[in-house]
Amino acid sequence: MAEAILTRLLESQLYQANTLLVSEPQTSRREFLAQTYGVNVTDSNQETLQATEALLLAIKPQILDKVISQLTLDGVENYPLVLSILAGTPLSRLETAFENFPVIRVMPNTPATVGVGMTAIAAGTRVKPSHLTLATSLFEAVGEVVEVPESLMDGVTGLSGSGPAFVALMIEALSDGGVASGLPRAIANKLAIQTVLGTATLVKDTGLHPGQLKDQVTSPGGTTIAGVAKLEEKGFRSAVIEAVKAAYRRSQDLGK
Ligand SMILES: NC(=O)C1=CN([C@@H]2O[C@H](COP(=O)(O)OP(=O)(O)OC[C@H]3O[C@@H](n4cnc5c(N)ncnc54)[C@H](O)[C@@H]3O)[C@@H](O)[C@H]2O)C=CC1
Numbered sequence: 001m002a003e004a005i006l007t008r009l010l011e012s013q014l015y016q017a018n019t020l021l022v023s024e025p026q027t028s029r030r031e032f033l034a035q036t037y038g039v040n041v042t043d044s045n046q047e048t049l050q051a052t053e054a055l056l057l058a059i060k061p062q063i064l065d066k067v068i069s070q071l072t073l074d075g076v077e078n079y080p081l082v083l084s085i086l087a088g089t090p091l092s093r094l095e096t097a098f099e100n101f102p103v104i105r106v107m108p109n110t111p112a113t114v115g116v117g118m119t120a121i122a123a124g125t126r127v128k129p130s131h132l133t134l135a136t137s138l139f140e141a142v143g144e145v146v147e148v149p150e151s152l153m154d155g156v157t158g159l160s161g162s163g164p165a166f167v168a169l170m171i172e173a174l175s176d177g178g179v180a181s182g183l184p185r186a187i188a189n190k191l192a193i194q195t196v197l198g199t200a201t202l203v204k205d206t207g208l209h210p211g212q213l214k215d216q217v218t219s220p221g222g223t224t225i226a227g228v229a230k231l232e233e234k235g236f237r238s239a240v241i242e243a244v245k246a247a248y249r250r251s252q253d254l255g256k
């Protein structure tokens with residue numbers, strides 16, 4: 001996820017590569033990142049605390065305690081803004097771990113890689129308006145940004161954080177359905193991708209309720225209503241709702 005954000009920060013020219021420092025324990029990843037993007041790299045998380053502006057925390061939530069325990073926070077001179085993208089990890093835990101640092105909890109998603117990400121941010125208690133402005137401009141470089149109360153962040157994680165995987169399954173399944181109906185795979189993929197992209201754009205640009213768009217496609221006695229009836233029979237909408245809820249609950253669990 002950090003690489004997705006990094007690529008857009010560079011492409012949008014919000015930051016120059018030589019002003020960024022990436023801490024990464026894997027030698028091969030460090031070499032790849034330095035060669036591909038021209039960023040500075042280190043294997044020392046401690047070095048990142050000397051960041052002048054912002055520190056993006058993008059490790060797995062499960063290793064947060066270990067990583068924090070290896071840092072020496074005494075003697076840090078300027079307290080950079082900590083932007084945590086860790087699923088489930090509450091601000092209270094981050095603010096305790098990063099004493100004196102302003103902390104913003106962030107939930108981006110992988111479409112950030114191509115500049116159409118959806119990011120939600122929730123501010124911690126030490127955050128000033130200038131920090132929020134910085135976080136917003138940083139994540140606007142990778143797509144759209146909404147500010148939400150922290151209590152909504154697990155729900156955000158279940159929907160837009162995990163959602164790209166659910167939509168990818170939908171695209172794959174649409175393509176499989178096309179192949180099952182005799183289409184060559186390359187054509188089925190192209191049709192599936194453009195159909196999802198086009199439908200999302202149509203909903204967004206017209207502001208119509210998704211149900212209205214569904215109604216526009218379903219001719220009386222036609223093909224679409226036959227498909228919609230099958231989706232209902234198989235519990236499609238219920239399955240999607242349950243998937244978002246399961247991801248939401250998992251995000252809650254990661255915070256415990
Ligand atoms: N993948 C996604 O779509 C999203 C992920 N997130 C969050 O982003 C975080 C990272 O997830 P992914 O990018 O999917 O995982 P990942 O496994 O691709 O990336 C984790 C990175 O952390 C590095 N790492 C491991 N130990 C480290 C240490 N001690 N110090 C510094 N770096 C270390 C790894 O080498 C790796 O490059 C998680 O907290 C996740 O909840 C948030 C939103 C979306």
Ligand SMILES: O=C(O)[C@@H]1CCC=N1
Pocket residue numbers: 087157161162
């Ligand atoms: O699967 C995960 O835990 C992360 C958080 C949201 C998307 N990926």
